[in-house]
Amino acid sequence: EVQLVQSGAEVKKPGESLKISCKGSGYSFTSYWIGWVRQMPGKGLEWMGIIYPGDSDTRYSPSFQGQVTMSADKSISTAYLQWSSLKASDTAMYYCAKQGVSGYELDYWGQGTLVTVSS
Amino acid sequence: QSVLTQPPSAPGTPGQRVTISCSGSSSNIGSNPVNWYQQLPGTAPKLLIYSNNQRPSGVPDRFSGSKSGTSASLAISGLQSEDEADYYCAAWDDSLNGVVFGGGTKLTVL
Numbered sequence: 001e002v003q004l005v006q007s008g009a010e011v012k013k014p015g016e017s018l019k020i021s022c023k024g025s026g027y028s029f030t031s032y033w034i035g036w037v038r039q040m041p042g043k044g045l046e047w048m049g050i051i052y053p054g055d056s057d058t059r060y061s062p063s064f065q066g067q068v069t070m071s072a073d074k075s076i077s078t079a080y081l082q083w084s085s086l087k088a089s090d091t092a093m094y095y096c097a098k099q100g101v102s103g104y105e106l107d108y109w110g111q112g113t114l115v116t117v118s119s
Numbered sequence: 120q121s122v123l124t125q126p127p128s129a130p131g132t133p134g135q136r137v138t139i140s141c142s143g144s145s146s147n148i149g150s151n152p153v154n155w156y157q158q159l160p161g162t163a164p165k166l167l168i169y170s171n172n173q174r175p176s177g178v179p180d181r182f183s184g185s186k187s188g189t190s191a192s193l194a195i196s197g198l199q200s201e202d203e204a205d206y207y208c209a210a211w212d213d214s215l216n217g218v219v220f221g222g223g224t225k226l227t228v229l
Contacts, residue, residue, distance in 0.1 A: 035218070037164075044121065045156070045164065045207050047218035061217040095163055104211045104218050105154040105169035112163050 002026040004034075004096055004110035011116045012086050019082035020113045022096030029077035030054040033099035035106050036070060036081050040092040050099060051079060086117045122147060123208050123221035130227050136196040139224045141208030143189050147219055151211040153191040155184055158205045158223075167206070168193060195226070203228045 007021040022034065036048040049060040053072040060070070072079045079096055094113050097106035124142040131137040141153065155168040166175050168184035171191065183194045191210075195202055208221040 044205075044223040045158075045209075045220045047209070047220060049217070059217070062215065097164075100166075100169060102152065102170045102173070104151070104209075105166055106156075106164075107166045107169070107175060109163040109165065 002098065002108045004098060004108055006094075006096060006110040006113045009114040009116070011118070013119055014086060014088055014117055016086050016117075017082070017084050018086055018115065019080050020094060020115065022079045022081075022110050024053075024077045024079070024098065027098070030074050032101075034072065034079040035097045035099055036068075036079075037095045037097060037106070038064075038092045039095065039112075048081075048094075053077075053079060086115075088117050088119075090115060091117045121222040122212060122215070122219035123210065125206075125208060125221035125224045127222065128225045128227065130229055131195075131198045131202075132229050133198055133200065135198045136194060137198060137226065139193045139195075139206050139208075139226070141191045141193070141221050143191075143210060143219075145189060146214040147189075147210040147212040148186065148191055149189040150213060153184065153186050154209045155182075155191075155193045156207045156209065158207065160204070164207065198228055200228045202226060 033050045035050045038046045048064045051058045051070040053074045097109040100107040152170040156164040157167045158164040171186040172184045205223045207223045212219045
């Protein structure tokens with residue numbers, strides 16, 4: 001059974017750094033892209049970018065380029081999303097999802113990590 | 120403002136057939152497959168339709184997708200109360216070099 005399990009909710013202050021994780025199981029983690037999606041409170045879905053754990057090839061949405069860093073550790077089947085200096089506007093739910101093979105569809109999703117940034 | 124345009128809401132009654140539209144352009148829907156996601160309240164999104172009209176295993180055949188030119192549609196027949204959710208369309212955009220989502224449609228089953 002394919003599963004993506006994300007790290008727990010975080011409460012941070014502006015300016016702090018953060019790294020959240022997404023652990024895949026039940027499939028070949030290195031063979032499929034992992035995508036990250038942001039959902040701000042009460043808002044829709046926003047595609048942040050994708051990473052290929054096999055070689056850490058990464059593609060960022062122009063909206064998120066330079067704002068976050070995606071990485072992966074294939075030895076432990078885990079993808080990461082990190083911030084070096086959080087802002088209040090980073091408050092959101094963040095989802096990781098496995099990309100399928102047909103047309104950039106995200107076929108399995110993690111449960112989400114809620115990030116709250118507040119002074 | 121989302122790149123793909125969806126109606127913000129869609130009402131329906133049990134048993135009815137409802138359709139949700141998704142309008143894009145030549146750089147996204149016009150040249151790439153469309154995917155649809157269902158997000159039940161308080162849960163993570165779930166893939167509902169991929170490659171315009173394909174259903175993942177486990178998705179009831181009450182859900183169907185279609186695409187024509189730069190627009191796509193999701194149809195739900197035999198509407199049930201458990202279908203009340205937010206629905207999002209998405210597609211790769213060749214100009215933006217990334218996936219674009221619609222703003223989402225809130226389906227209410229009256």
